[in-house]
Amino acid sequence: MTSLLVIIVLVLLAVAIWQLTKIFDLTQVGNSNSNDSQIATDNDNNVQGYLMFGFLAFIYIFTIYGLFKWGDLPLHTPASEHGTDVDRLMNITWVLIFIVQAVTQVLLHYFAFKYRGKKDQKALFFADNNKLEAIWSSIPAIVLAGLILYGLYAWNNIMFVDEDEDVIVIELYAKQFGWTARYAGADNVLGKANVRLIDGVNDVGVDLADPNAQDDFVASELHIPKGKKVLFKIRSQDVLHSAYMPHFRAQMNCVPGMVTQFAFTPTYTTLEYRELPFMVEKVARINKIRTQKSAELVAAGNTALDPYTFDYLLLCNKICGASHYNMQMKIVVDTPEDYKKWFKEQVSLVQKVKESNEPAPAAEGTVIDSTAVSLDTVSKVVMK
Ligand SMILES: [Cu+2]
Numbered sequence: 001m002t003s004l005l006v007i008i009v010l011v012l013l014a015v016a017i018w019q020l021t022k023i024f025d026l027t028q029v030g031n032s033n034s035n036d037s038q039i040a041t042d043n044d045n046n047v048q049g050y051l052m053f054g055f056l057a058f059i060y061i062f063t064i065y066g067l068f069k070w071g072d073l074p075l076h077t078p079a080s081e082h083g084t085d086v087d088r089l090m091n092i093t094w095v096l097i098f099i100v101q102a103v104t105q106v107l108l109h110y111f112a113f114k115y116r117g118k119k120d121q122k123a124l125f126f127a128d129n130n131k132l133e134a135i136w137s138s139i140p141a142i143v144l145a146g147l148i149l150y151g152l153y154a155w156n157n158i159m160f161v162d163e164d165e166d167v168i169v170i171e172l173y174a175k176q177f178g179w180t181a182r183y184a185g186a187d188n189v190l191g192k193a194n195v196r197l198i199d200g201v202n203d204v205g206v207d208l209a210d211p212n213a214q215d216d217f218v219a220s221e222l223h224i225p226k227g228k229k230v231l232f233k234i235r236s237q238d239v240l241h242s243a244y245m246p247h248f249r250a251q252m253n254c255v256p257g258m259v260t261q262f263a264f265t266p267t268y269t270t271l272e273y274r275e276l277p278f279m280v281e282k283v284a285r286i287n288k289i290r291t292q293k294s295a296e297l298v299a300a301g302n303t304a305l306d307p308y309t310f311d312y313l314l315l316c317n318k319i320c321g322a323s324h325y326n327m328q329m330k331i332v333v334d335t336p337e338d339y340k341k342w343f344k345e346q347v348s349l350v351q352k353v354k355e356s357n358e359p360a361p362a363a364e365g366t367v368i369d370s371t372a373v374s375l376d377t378v379s380k381v382v383m384k
Contacts, residue, residue: 042119049116056109060102075246076278079312079333080264082158083249089154093147161263167231168224172314173204174254175237177323179314180204181222185215185348195237201356204235206349217346222314222331224266225339231263244317245331247273251317266333273333274310283310 040048078087161167171182171190182204184190191213197205206213224230234243236254243262244251252262273279286308294304316327334342 040117042117045117049113052109052112056105059105072282075249076282077268077273077276078247078249079268079273080248080250080266082264083247083267085154085158086249089151092150096143096147158264159262161229161231161261165229167229167263169231169233170222170224171204171233171235172222172243172254173235173237174241174243174316174327176239176321177316177327179220179222179243179316179327179329181219181329182206182349183217183219183343183346184212185217187212187215190233191216193235198237201352202349208350208353214350215348216350217348217352219346220329222329223339223342224331224333225336226266226269226272226333228336229263229265232261234260234262239320240318241320241327242317244315245312246315247312253318269333269335270310270312270331273312279310283308 078084169184169188169190171184171193173180173182180203182190182193189212191210192207193205193213194207195205197207199205202208204218206216232243232250232252234252234254236256238256240256241254242251243254248264248266250262250264252260254260268276274283290305290308298304312331312333314329314331316324318324320327
């Protein structure tokens with residue numbers, strides 16, 4: 001509401017200034033010194049010509065200022081193997097854009113100045129120049145083709161998953177507004193799933209009759225081991241979402257009705273990444289701001305903010321509804337040993353469904369169904 005009022009006030013102010021200049025112009029009628037001609041004079045053209053240089057200086061100064069002021073905000077060290085390829089491609093693209101931008105802006109503004117209007121000077125009619133057109137078409141074509149070919153090569157390498165390769169299969173299940181990770185269990189094969197089977201605890205619709213689903217388990221925190229390739233099978237329950245793991249340079253759409261995939265190998269555990277010098281510095285900077293904010297909050301009688309610690313995140317990168325901004329899941333990269341330990345502690349979905357269906361706590365001596373897979377025994381096979 002306040003911003004609307006501000007906008008209305010600004011518009012009214014602009015109208016008032018416009019009316020004042022009109023009144024000022026009317027007071028000048030009949031004044032022999034004034035030039036109210038609609039045709040630009042040499043003086044007008046000179047002013048416009050020099051303003052071109054002024055604008056050129058403005059964009060360069062602003063670019064350099066921006067680099068110093070916000071240059072450290074982009075993501076830093078990638079936390080996955082293929083991340084270095086993505087960053088290299090990105091950096092090459094940036095350097096090319098910077099060179100082309102620097103050269104073309106100078107030329108554009110210089111020529112606008114050089115050929116500014118002058119009295120009695122006529123523009124030269126110039127139909128075409130084949131040589132010139134060949135040069136300015138072929139140079140960008142070659143550069144772009146090189147960039148696109150390199151991009152395709154990098155993309156194919158990133159997306160290639162060898163069928164026989166030893167990978168960990170995890171399903172990322174997206175819905176408004178949250179994520180669930182489903183692990184394929186000891187057999188490393190995800191059981192079938194369908195939204196029509198969603199029921200109670202089984203909120204990702206796993207087909208509990210499928211033999212492959214017997215050891216599947218779900219988690220609300222994504223654990224993955226360092227140094228091992230993880231293949232994500234991605235599903236969506238409702239609308240388009242996008243599984244975005246910025247630190248791993250990974251992003252893939254989640255499309256209702258189909259399974260998409262993305263695979264990567266993490267290269268830093270969460271603890272290792274927290275200790276990288278750039279991250280230590282970044283966290284210190286964030287916490288400095290939080291401390292200042294906390295002081296204000298406490299002064300106003302509120303509770304202080306908790307200090308920030310870094311965690312990898314899985315975010316949604318498609319505007320999918322009202323709580324899109326908060327659609328995230330913590331990712332923990334463990335050492336292979338810690339991952340194995342965590343994996344063993346998980347309870348299969350079949351077991352959880354069974355427990356939730358039990359009417360009352362089992363009486364002493366009740367025979368426990370032996371079909372429930374004990375992850376403890378089978379998980380040993382998964383991490384070879
Ligand atoms: Cu979403």
